[in-house]
Amino acid sequence: MMKYIIELILSIGKVDRRWIFLVIGLAVLLPLFFPLGLPIRATNATQRVYDAVEELEPNSKVLVSFEYGPSTKPEIHPMAIAILRHLFTNSQKVYVTCLWPDGQFMAEDALTEIAEEEYGLTYGEDYVLLGFRPGNEAVVKGLVSNIRKLYTTDARGTLVDQIPMMANVNKVKDFDFIFSASAGYPGTIEWVQYAADPTGVPMSTGTTSIQVNDVMPYVQSGQVKGILAGMPGAAEYEALIGSPGIGTSGMDAQSIAHLVIVLFIVFGNITYFIETQRAKKY
Amino acid sequence: MVACGLSLAFLVFLLAGHPGFREERVVMFLAINIMAGTLVYYIRLAQRGEDFYLRTIPGLKAVEEAVGRSTEMGKPVLYVPGIMDMDQVETVAGVIILGHVAKMTARYETSLNVPVSRSIVMKAGREIVRESYTMEGRPDLFQDDMVHYLTDDQFAYAAGVNGIMVREKPAACLYMGKFYAESLILAETGNSIGAIQIAGTASQAQIPFFVTACDYTLIGEEFFAASAYLSQKPELLGGLKGQDMLKAFVTAVILLALSLRVFNDLGWIGWNVIDFLTVQ
Amino acid sequence: MLWKRQIPILIATVIGLLTLFGWFIDNPGIESFVNDDATQWFDILASFAIFLGALNLMKLQGKKVLKQHSGWQYSLFAIGGFIFAIVAGFIYKGNDAVSWGFHVTSKGTLFKWMFDFIFTPLSATMFALLAFFVASASYRAFRVRNLEATLLLVSGIIIMVGRVPLGSSISSWFIMYLLVLVGSIAANIKLQDKIITFGVLLGGVVIVTIWGSLAGWPVDQPSIFYLPMLQDWIYNNPNVAGARAIMIGIGLGIFATSIRYILGVEKSYIGE
Numbered sequence: 001m002m003k004y005i006i007e008l009i010l011s012i013g014k015v016d017r018r019w020i021f022l023v024i025g026l027a028v029l030l031p032l033f034f035p036l037g038l039p040i041r042a043t044n045a046t047q048r049v050y051d052a053v054e055e056l057e058p059n060s061k062v063l064v065s066f067e068y069g070p071s072t073k074p075e076i077h078p079m080a081i082a083i084l085r086h087l088f089t090n091s092q093k094v095y096v097t098c099l100w101p102d103g104q105f106m107a108e109d110a111l112t113e114i115a116e117e118e119y120g121l122t123y124g125e126d127y128v129l130l131g132f133r134p135g136n137e138a139v140v141k142g143l144v145s146n147i148r149k150l151y152t153t154d155a156r157g158t159l160v161d162q163i164p165m166m167a168n169v170n171k172v173k174d175f176d177f178i179f180s181a182s183a184g185y186p187g188t189i190e191w192v193q194y195a196a197d198p199t200g201v202p203m204s205t206g207t208t209s210i211q212v213n214d215v216m217p218y219v220q221s222g223q224v225k226g227i228l229a230g231m232p233g234a235a236e237y238e239a240l241i242g243s244p245g246i247g248t249s250g251m252d253a254q255s256i257a258h259l260v261i262v263l264f265i266v267f268g269n270i271t272y273f274i275e276t277q278r279a280k281k282y
Numbered sequence: 283m284v285a286c287g288l289s290l291a292f293l294v295f296l297l298a299g300h301p302g303f304r305e306e307r308v309v310m311f312l313a314i315n316i317m318a319g320t321l322v323y324y325i326r327l328a329q330r331g332e333d334f335y336l337r338t339i340p341g342l343k344a345v346e347e348a349v350g351r352s353t354e355m356g357k358p359v360l361y362v363p364g365i366m367d368m369d370q371v372e373t374v375a376g377v378i379i380l381g382h383v384a385k386m387t388a389r390y391e392t393s394l395n396v397p398v399s400r401s402i403v404m405k406a407g408r409e410i411v412r413e414s415y416t417m418e419g420r421p422d423l424f425q426d427d428m429v430h431y432l433t434d435d436q437f438a439y440a441a442g443v444n445g446i447m448v449r450e451k452p453a454a455c456l457y458m459g460k461f462y463a464e465s466l467i468l469a470e471t472g473n474s475i476g477a478i479q480i481a482g483t484a485s486q487a488q489i490p491f492f493v494t495a496c497d498y499t500l501i502g503e504e505f506f507a508a509s510a511y512l513s514q515k516p517e518l519l520g521g522l523k524g525q526d527m528l529k530a531f532v533t534a535v536i537l538l539a540l541s542l543r544v545f546n547d548l549g550w551i552g553w554n555v556i557d558f559l560t561v562q
Numbered sequence: 563m564l565w566k567r568q569i570p571i572l573i574a575t576v577i578g579l580l581t582l583f584g585w586f587i588d589n590p591g592i593e594s595f596v597n598d599d600a601t602q603w604f605d606i607l608a609s610f611a612i613f614l615g616a617l618n619l620m621k622l623q624g625k626k627v628l629k630q631h632s633g634w635q636y637s638l639f640a641i642g643g644f645i646f647a648i649v650a651g652f653i654y655k656g657n658d659a660v661s662w663g664f665h666v667t668s669k670g671t672l673f674k675w676m677f678d679f680i681f682t683p684l685s686a687t688m689f690a691l692l693a694f695f696v697a698s699a700s701y702r703a704f705r706v707r708n709l710e711a712t713l714l715l716v717s718g719i720i721i722m723v724g725r726v727p728l729g730s731s732i733s734s735w736f737i738m739y740l741l742v743l744v745g746s747i748a749a750n751i752k753l754q755d756k757i758i759t760f761g762v763l764l765g766g767v768v769i770v771t772i773w774g775s776l777a778g779w780p781v782d783q784p785s786i787f788y789l790p791m792l793q794d795w796i797y798n799n800p801n802v803a804g805a806r807a808i809m810i811g812i813g814l815g816i817f818a819t820s821i822r823y824i825l826g827v828e829k830s831y832i833g834e
Contacts, residue, residue: 021698024697028693039730039731070685071463072463135602141601198561210462212487214805251727255726257693258726262723269715302587307585369604401611401613430618433619449632467695470699503814509828518827521818522818524818
């Protein structure tokens with residue numbers, strides 16, 4: 001009996017990787033249709049972002065930068081939405097810039113959904129979309145030295161001088177807080193190095209899970225006030241602001257997918273163990 | 283002598299009121315000069331014939347094996363110089379290693395396929411490959427289309443390179459440059475076609491993916507050392523020795539700053555080293 | 563020779579030194595060059611160079627179709643996609659109420675349609691492939707080969723489970739029971755003695771049960787066995803320590819490489 005079980009394990013161990021793909025596909029898909037409603041608990045890093053936003057006085061000027069595109073939308077967009085909700089609930093003024101060209105599409109989507117449809121806010125008085133400018137870190141440097149040199153008009157073609165909420169906003173130092181929703185270069189690190197550190201304006205960020213490792217040293221040193229780490233970060237933030245969204249609904253799927261990967265690893269090790277024992281024997 | 287002269291001149295300039303100099307950045311200025319000076323010193327030492335020990339880097343030794351394997355199997359070598367432009371040092375390092383790889387492919391008469399995601403990288407890559415083929419005495423084997431453009435978009439590029447891998451089944455896949463989330467997509471596809479894979483990157487977040495899916499991975503500094511290792515030029519080897527000395531220097535500064543910070547926290551000294559080291 | 567060797571090196575040295583030391587000079591002209599102009603020059607050059615890339619792409623794909631190389635059908639998609647994007651970007655807006663330039667992001671235009679319904683799903687699909695590749699790579703690579711690999715495997719599992727809500731639902735007492743089980747398996751493999759194995763298992767279970775009953779079985783206590791806490795610690799301590807070390811090494815590598823270019827020591831980029 002034991003022999004058959006071992007043979008079975010070994011034959012499954014040699015399975016084509018497409019079977020693994022199929023199992024992972026199902027592990028992601030099924031919880032989306034049949035949610036488990038697992039409880040979400042905020043990590044320290046997420047709590048710090050929430051606290052940093054909470055500490056802002058009402059009507060503070062917050063610069064939100066969109067540095068992601070359609071590929072990373074499922075991971076970053078929920079956190080951008082949650083941050084905007086939190087900022088608008090606390091009556092902050094939101095200024096949106098984009099370091100990525102496709103970031104402008106993401107920003108348009110998020111602002112239409114949250115600022116216009118959900119909160120019914122006035123463009124130019126409560127929020128403004130300055131839009132995309134090419135130049136990567138040069139754009140950040142430009143914002144630090146003179147916003148008006150870089151942006152003469154906003155994304156909708158209105159002259160910046162004619163936008164009411166742009167009065168007295170000339171450089172990064174005029175903001176009270178920066179949030180970078182980032183999926184790579186240029187993104188969080190450029191904001192830390194060229195804007196937040198030299199000007200002393202506090203900043204937080206939300207990144208893809210892969211990037212967290214890169215940004216974590218800046219978070220630990222206090223240069224970045226907390227981090228929303230991938231989709232779990234978005235879900236935790238949604239839980240903190242009491243507004244479950246796409247992040248929360250994706251958590252069951254991610255939990256099960258992680259569990260399946262762990263089971264694969266354990267299974268892989270059992271096969272490895274049996275094989276090495278056999279090799280030793282012969 | 284030159285260093286002493288320059289230091290003296292800077293001291294005089296500083297004491298004389300240093301017009302036009304940003305005083306608040308003097309720490310950074312000194313750090314750059316000390317570090318650059320150390321590098322130059324070791325480069326000069328190497329040029330004068332000093333011998334430096336260079337540990338074996340298995341990943342770089344494997345490059346020639348990979349090209350040899352491709353030759354034996356009659357399959358091409360695929361070289362991916364990352365997804366960023368020439369303004370990133372990693373891309374420049376990737377293009378330089380491409381030059382060395384091209385010399386090997388010219389020598390072994392193996393075909394080389396270099397899909398790139400930036401036009402300037404295409405131009406730079408072509409120049410360096412052409413030069414390598416010429417230096418190896420095989421300009422006849424060089425074709426412009428060896429280095430070809432796919433697209434600027436990250437995932438479209440990954441899809442394009444994956445397509446090349448699946449269709450052409452190269453025997454060796456080399457990934458040298460700056461990578462983001464596409465790293466695992468490329469390396470896993472390379473793995474699935476059974477190619478020998480060597481990666482080199484300074485993209486910290488991608489290193490675990492390459493380590494998992496590739497046969498060899500050049501991590502950070504090893505990647506930057508590749509040019510020196512492959513060329514064995516004394517001035518480049520001297521630079522590596524200088525880099526090691528810099529690491530010792532940085533470690534000493536970290537330990538010293540840590541002690542001073544602790545003393546400050548304990549109230550033994552009133553001077554905060556963090557304020558001194560923070561560049562405005 | 564002068565144009566191919568000395569002049570490129572001279573340009574790299576002069577511009578490199580200016581960019582490096584310009585940061586220390588209090589002069590608006592130099593400051594503006596370092597902060598804005600130099601980078602924007604590169605962007606302008608790169609923007610024009612895109613024509614070279616596009617032409618090369620079309621030339622290769624066209625050649626493939628004309629000569630009917632293997633997989634030439636895919637090239638038709640590449641050419642078709644290229645032409646469609648040009649039409650949507652420069653020739654046909656699809657919504658006359660929107661002016662040129664703003665048609666890229668405005669609703670109801672062909673370009674926005676292409677972005678929403680072609681580009682977005684394709685990009686998201688490629689990114690989503692990562693989930694599958696992560697699974698297959700972990701399955702293949704995470705093996706208990708030696709002590710380091712085992713540590714990597716265990717911390718990997720803790721991070722993967724502890725990072726998601728599932729981890730916060732797993733009680734630290736369950737983890738403790740699991741550790742007792744693993745401990746007794748290890749004792750059995752090492753000592754091959756049934757009594758000792760049974761003793762370790764029974765002792766462990768009794769200790770954990772008594773401890774749990776006295777403490778009232780709180781899910782997150784003791785925190786050292788609570789996966790979310792454990793993953794937080796791993797992420798913030800050993801992980802960041804390693805990341806910092808690699809970061810410093812990479813920083814030094816970038817610095818040394820840049821200095822080598824600026825001083826003209828490294829000339830491989832011009833083929834030497």
